[in-house]
Amino acid sequence: MFAADPVTILLSIVVILFLAYVHSSQKRDKYKNFPPGPRPLPIIGNVHQIDMNKPFKTFIELSKTYGTILGIHIGPQRTVILCGYDTVKDALMNHAEAFSDRPRLPVLEKYGGNGIAFSSGENWRVMRRFALSSLRDYGMGKRSIEDKIAAEVELLMQIFRSYKGKPFDNQRILTTAVAKIILSILLSQKFENEDPTIKKLIDIVNENVRLLGTPISRLYNAYPSLIGLLPGAHKTIPENIAHMQSLIRKMFSKQRQQLDVNNQRNLIDSFLVKQQEGKAESVKYFHDDNLTALVDNLFGAGMETTATTLRWGLLLMMKYPDIQKKVQDEIERVIGKAKPKIEHRKEMPYTDAVIHEIQRYGDVVPNNVPHATSQDVTFRGYFIPKGTVVFPLISSSLRDKSYFEKPYEFYPEHFLDAKGNFKKNEAFIPFSIGRRSCAGATLARMQLFLFFTMLLQNFTFQAPPNAVLDLTPSLGATNSPLPHKICVIPRG
Template sequence: MLEALGSLVAALWAALRPGTVLLGAIVFLLLADFLKRRRPKNYPPGPPRLPFIGNFFQLDFDKAHLSLQRFVTKYGNIFSMDFGTFPSVLITGLPLIKEALVHQDQNFANRPLMPIEIRIFNNKGLIMSNGHVWKEQRRFALTTLRNFGLGKKSLEERIQEEAAYLIQEIGEENGQPFNPHFTINNAVSNIICSITFGERFDYQDDQFQEMLRLFDEVMYLRTSVWCQLYNVFPRIMNFLPGPQQTLFSKWEKLKMFVANMIENHKRDWNPAEARDFIDAYLQEIEKHKGNAASCFHEENLIYNTLDLFFAGTETTSTTLRWGLLYMALYPEIQEKVQAEIDRVLGQSQKPSTAARESMPYTNAVIHEVLRMGNIVPLNVPREVAVDTTLAGYHLPKGTMVTTNLTALHRDPAEWATPDTFNPEHFLENGQFKKRESFLPFSIGKRMCLGEQLARTELFIFFTSLLQKFTFRPPENEKLSLKFRMSMTLSPVSHHLCAVPRA
C-alpha cells in the first residue's frame, strides 16, 4: 500500500513542471497573505496595499511626515496603511488625538514592537517597554529623577553652570564659523549625565564625543530604508549585510559604554547612599534580589540609562540647534529677544525660570521654535492594546497608531501664519499665551517624562546664549531650513558665527 502511494506521488511530481509548482506556491502565499490581512468591517479607509509589503513603497522615507499628508487630504483624519504585515493608522486633528491619548489612554498605552524594536529593546527600558515592565520602570525613573533634582533649584543651578561652560566653549571660536551640532549636544547631555552618571563630560573628552556620534548615527540608521525593510523581512535581512547590521553593532557599543559606567560605579558603590540614578537603581536591584520575576536587573538599567540619555539629550539639543538657526535667519526677531534680555536680565544676571514670566517674547520664540522645528513629527507610535472604536471605526488589537503632530502644528485653522516663523502665535496683548493645539511633548500617560527638564533647559540655554552672542550666517555659507530625517527632525549640517555682544 505504501509503495503504491509512493509511486503515485512520484508520478504526480514528475508530471508537474517546475513553473507550475512555483506558480502554485505563489498563489498559495498570496492567498495566505490576503486571509491574514483581511480587515474587519468598519476599518479606516486607506490606499490600496500590495501583498507582503503593504504600502511600504508609497512613502518617501526622506520626508515621511510630509508624504503622509496627501493621504490625509484624500482619506480624512483617520486612515490606514500597512508596513509589511503590520497594520497602521494615522490620526489627525486635536479632538481625535485627545480622544485616543487622553480619554481612551488605557486602550492606546502600548508601544508597537516591530521586529527591529524586538531585536534592539526586547521590552526593556522606558520608551519601548510595555505592561508591568513599563509601569515599574517609569514609576522608579520619575521618583529617582525628582530625588536628584528634577524640578528643584539644584538642577537649575547645574543648567546655569553648564550654560557658562557652553558660552566659554563657543567664545573660543572668536566669532568664526563653527558647527554647533556636537558642542550643543555635549552641553545638553551633561545635564542628564550629571543625574544618571553623577558627572559631566568635557567638550574635548574623546570617548564621550564618540558616544555622541554613535548615538547620532544610530538614530539616523534606524529610519533608513534598509532598517524599514528589516521590519518587513526580518528573517532575510538578518542574513544580509547593510545599514541594519551597522545599527546593531553601534547599539552594542553604546550598551558597552553604559555597562562600563555601571562597573565603575560598583567599584566604590555605597549601598546606603545613592550618588546618582545608577546608584539608586543598583539599590533597587538589591531589594529585588532573589525575585526571578523582577524587572529590576542590570540589563534594564543599561536600557533605562540609554533611554534617559536619548530623551534628555537629542530632543532638547536639536530644538536648541533649530533655535539658533532661526535666530541667524531672522535677525529682527533675535534683536527683540536680546532687547528683552537686556531689559530684564542685563548682561550679568543669570537666566532662570523665575525670570521666564517677565520675558514673554523670549518664551514665545522658544515655543515657536518647537512648533516650526517639528522635531518629532508623528509622535512616538502607540499600539492598540484591546479592540477599540475610534471616531466610529474599529481598530483591532495590535494596530499601530501614529499621531499627526505635523498637521496639528501647521493647521491654518489654529495658526495665523502656519508655515512662517512667527512668535506672535504665542502672544496676546504682549503676554505669553498657551495654545491647546501645541503638543511637542505629546499628552496622556506616555507623554515625555522629561518635559519639565526640557523646558527649563531650553529657556536657560537659549537665553544664556543670546545674552552673550549674536548668531549670524557665515559669509560664504547660505543657511537653509532643510532637515535631516532621523529619529528626530534635525537641521542639516551647517555653520554659524557667534559674535560676542559688547
Template sequence: MELGGAMTIFLALCLSCLLLLSAWKKMHKGGKLPPGPTPLPFLGNLLQLKTDETFKSFMAGFGVALANGERWRQLRRFSLTALRNFGMGKRSIEERIQEEAQYLLEEFRKTRGLPFDPIFFLSRTVSNVISAVVFGSRFDYEDKTFLSLLRMINESFVEMSTPWAQLYDMYSCVMQYLPGRHHRIYHLIEDLKAFIAERVKINQASLDPNAPRDFIDCFLIQMEKEKKNPNSEFNTKNLVLTTLNLFFAGTETVSSTLRYGFLFLMKYPEVEEKVHQEIDHVIGRNRVPASEDRMKMPYTDAVIHEIQRVTDIVPMGVPHTVIRDTQFRGYTLPKGTNVFPLLGSVLRDTKYFSHPEEFNPGHFLDENGRFKKNDAFVPFSSGKRVCLGEAMARMELFLYFTTILQSFSLKALLPPKDIDISPKVSGFGNVPPTYEMCLVPR
C-alpha cells in the same frame, strides 16, 4: 547555478511568502480597521509611513520609552520619582544647567568669531546635564569616550530616519541576511548599551544603598528590594535600556532643537534682535539668566515655543502597542497594533495656528504681546505617555537660548534668504541640516 540566478529565485520566494502572509493576515483580522492608504505589493505602506521600529526591535520592548502595560507602569513610576529626587524641575537642576551653560560660553569664546559647526558644542553641554543625573557626574568636553558616545547618538538619530532603516523594519526576515547600511544602526545601539552596562558594573562595585549617587544606583537598590518578586520589572536589561532611553533622549532632542533654533534665528534676524532687546531689558548683560525670568519675557518664550513647533524634532512621536483589542471612534484596533501619536499633524493644525507652515512667534502671543498657551503645542506628546524629561528640557531650552544670546549675536555665512532650513533627513526625527555659524560677542 550562477549567483545572480540564485539570488533572483531567493527574492522571488521571499516575495511570494510575504504576499501570502499579507493575504492571510487580511483574512483573519476581525472587526473594522481604521481607513488608510492601500498597500503596494511587497512594499506595503513603506512609501507613506516612516517609523522608528528599527530602534524598537533592538529594545525588544524593554526600557521605559518603548515598554507597555505593567512593565511601563513600573518603570515610568520609578523613573519619575528618581528623576525628581535628582532635581528634575527643581532649583538644583537649574543650577546644574546654568553651570553647564557657562562652560559652553567658554568654549564659544575660543572660536574667536570664526566659522564653526555647533553640533558637538551643543550636544556636549546638553548631554552633561542628563549625564550628571544618570551617571552621577559630568564629562570633560575633551573626553574621548564622551565624544565617541555623542557621535554614536547623533549618527543613530540620523540612521533611524533613513529609508534603509525603515526597509529593515518591514522586512527584517530578509534584510538581516543582506549586506548594507541598514546594519549600522544595530552596531551603534549595541555599543551604546555596552557602555552603559559597563557603568552599571562600576556602580555595583561601589554601591552604598544608603547614599545613591545617580539614577543607576537608585535602580540597583530597587532591584535588590524586589529580587524575590517574580513580577518585578527591575532587572539589568531594563536598567541598561531605561538608562539609554534617558541618556539618548536627554542628549539628542534638546541639542537638536537648539541647533535648529539658531538656524531659524539666523534666517530671521529681526526675531533675534527682538530677543536681544528683551534679554537686555529683563536680565541685562551681567546677571546669569534664571528660569523665573521666563514669566517676564513673553516674546523670548514665544520664540522658543515656535522653534519647537516648527522643527518638530520627533514628528510621529514614539509608537506604543495596544495591549488589548480597543474600540476607537467606531473602529477596532486589534491587540498588538502599534499606535503613533502623529505629533506633527497637531503642531501644524490650521485650527490652532493661523499660518502653520510659517515661522511666526506670534502664534504664541496675544494682541497685547503677552504669551498665550496653545493646546496644540505637544512636542513632548501628551497624556500618560508624555515625555519624562519635559520639565528639564523646557528649562534647558530657555536657559541655553537666553545665556547664549545674552553674550553673543549669531552671524550666518549666507544671506538670510539663502539659508536652507530643510531637515537633513526626515523619518523618526527631523534631523537639523549641517551648517556653520559665527558668534560675535555683544
C-alpha cells in the same frame, strides 16, 4: 515508494482550501471596519506610495483624502495613522490605555522590551514610575539642576568666544553640553568635553538617529526575514546599541562597587539599591538589562532632541535677526546683566513665545515614537485590533491649521495674544501627550530656556558671509537642521 490514494489527495485539498477560506474570512472579519486608506498592492502594501525618508509628509497628505484616521499597509503590516491635534488628543488622552503599548520593532530588538522608550505593559509602568521619581529626586525642576545647567552654559560660552567671530559648526559643541547635564543626573560624574567615553556615546546616538530614518531600516521592520539578508543600516543599528549598552554596563558596574545605600547620589544608585531590596518587584523588574536600556533611553532621547532644538533656535535667530533683536531687548529689560533664572520666564512673554515657536517649527520628532494598541479598540467608529501599530503624528498637531495661523512659517505670534502676553496653545505637543509623553519634558524645558536666554544675552548669532541659510531638515528619525556654520559675535 508510497502512492497516495486519489481520494485522500482530494480530501486533503478540500481541507486545505476550507482552512484557507476560514482564515481569510476571520482576517476579513477582524479588519472589517478598519480605518480607510489607499488600496494596497500584494506583498508591498502601500510602500510604493510612501516617502520612506519622511513618511509623515505622505501620511499628512493622504489624510486630506481619507480623513484623520488613516489605514496604511507598510508591507504586510497594517498601520493606523492619526492626524490632527483633535484626533491625536482623543486617542492618547481619552483612550489612553488602549493606545499605550509599543510595537515590536525588529531593528530595535536589542532592547528586548526593556527600559522605558520601547517597552510595554507592567515593565514600562514600573520603569516610567521609577524614572520620573528619580529624575525629580536628582534635580529635575529644582534649583540644583538649574545651577548645573547655568555652569554648563558658561563653559559653552567660553568655547564660543574662542572662535573670535569666525564660522564654526556647533553641532558637537551643543550636543556635548546637553549630554553632560543628563549624565550628571544619571551618574553624578563630571565629564570633560574631550572625554572619549562621552564622545563615543554622542557618536553612537547621532549615528543611530540618522540610520533609523533610512528607508532600509523602516522596511526592515516590515520585512525582517527578507531585508535581514541584505547589508545596510539595519545591521549597524543593533551593533551600535550593543556597543552603547556595553559602555553603560561598565559605568554602573563601577558604581555598584562603590554603592552606599545611605548616600544615593544619582539615578543609577537608586536603581542598584532597588535591586537589593529582595522584593518580588525588584527581582522581576530591577535587573541589569532594564537598567542598561533605561539609561540608554534617557540619555539618547534627552540629549538628541534638546540639542537639536537648540541648534534650530540659533539657526532661526540667524535667519530672522529682527526676532533675535526683540528677544535680546526683552532680556536686557527684564534681566539686564544678571544671570538668567527659570523664574524670569514668566516675565518674558516674547522670549517664551519664541522658544515655543522654535520647538513647533523645528518639529523635531514628527512621526512620534510608534504606539501599539494594547487591546481591541473601537475608535471614532473604526475597529482597530490589538497589536496594531499606530503613529499619532506630532507633526500634524504642530502644523494643524485649525490651531496655528501660519503652520509652515516661523511666527512667534502663535503664542502671543493681542496685548503681547504669552498665550498657551493646546496643540503644542512637542513632547507628545498622554501616558507615553516624554518623561524628561520638565528638564528639557529648563535647558531650552536657560541655554537660549544665556546665549542671546551674551552673543548675537549671524550667518557666515555669503552663506545661504537652508531651513530644510536633514534626513533621519528626527528633524534636525542641515549641517551649517554659525558666527558668534560677543555683545557688550
